[in-house]
Amino acid sequence: MFSLYQKLNDDVEISGIKYPLNASFDVILKLIDLLKEKRLSDINKLRISIKLVFGRDTELSELSLETQAEAIRQVFDKYLKDSKADKPVKRDLQGNIMPELEEDEKEILYSINFDAEYIFASFMQAYGIDLIEQQGQLHWFKFKALLAGLPEGTKFQQVMSIRSWEKPSKSKDAHETQMKKLQRIYALPEEESEVI
Numbered sequence: 001m002f003s004l005y006q007k008l009n010d011d012v013e014i015s016g017i018k019y020p021l022n023a024s025f026d027v028i029l030k031l032i033d034l035l036k037e038k039r040l041s042d043i044n045k046l047r048i049s050i051k052l053v054f055g056r057d058t059e060l061s062e063l064s065l066e067t068q069a070e071a072i073r074q075v076f077d078k079y080l081k082d083s084k085a086d087k088p089v090k091r092d093l094q095g096n097i098m099p100e101l102e103e104d105e106k107e108i109l110y111s112i113n114f115d116a117e118y119i120f121a122s123f124m125q126a127y128g129i130d131l132i133e134q135q136g137q138l139h140w141f142k143f144k145a146l147l148a149g150l151p152e153g154t155k156f157q158q159v160m161s162i163r164s165w166e167k168p169s170k171s172k173d174a175h176e177t178q179m180k181k182l183q184r185i186y187a188l189p190e191e192e193s194e195v196i
Contacts (some may be wrong), residue, residue, distance in 0.1 A: 002141040002145055010139075012075060012078075019060055031075070034048055035049075050068050050072065109163045109164055110160055118156040119131070121156075122155055125154050126154050165182075167179075
């Protein structure tokens, strides 16, 4: 959780040992994509997740699958889990808890992957931040806060405004026709359904 008065502690504690992790925005985005990957088994997802988040040389990769699953669950709870929803827990073949991305019930207006160019351009426009140069540096919580605070004049906010536009009345006019055309142009593909 993002806090203005607490230092960001990017580690998890397993059996009294703290394991440092990389919580930069690009690593967390890769983790999200990995968790949604359908071609990998749960065990392979777990092993790749450990190396992605904790580094290739982490001692966690030598511990039991249950311990590794607990470490990833802590990462998921700390960085990705929406505290508002309590969904049933999914388990892998060995009974280990597997993290799962929670979906918001409201309409999804953006996709980090599909809208990457708009997000990149908007960060440059609004903050002068080059997200490519910030890979491995910009913390996930900071990224989320900056994304949520993008001003209306940015391309990302314009596209979100178009996607969320609804006809104000039953009258059909040129504005409605134009907005519906823009909604089709900027619509997300069906397979994009991530929530952050």
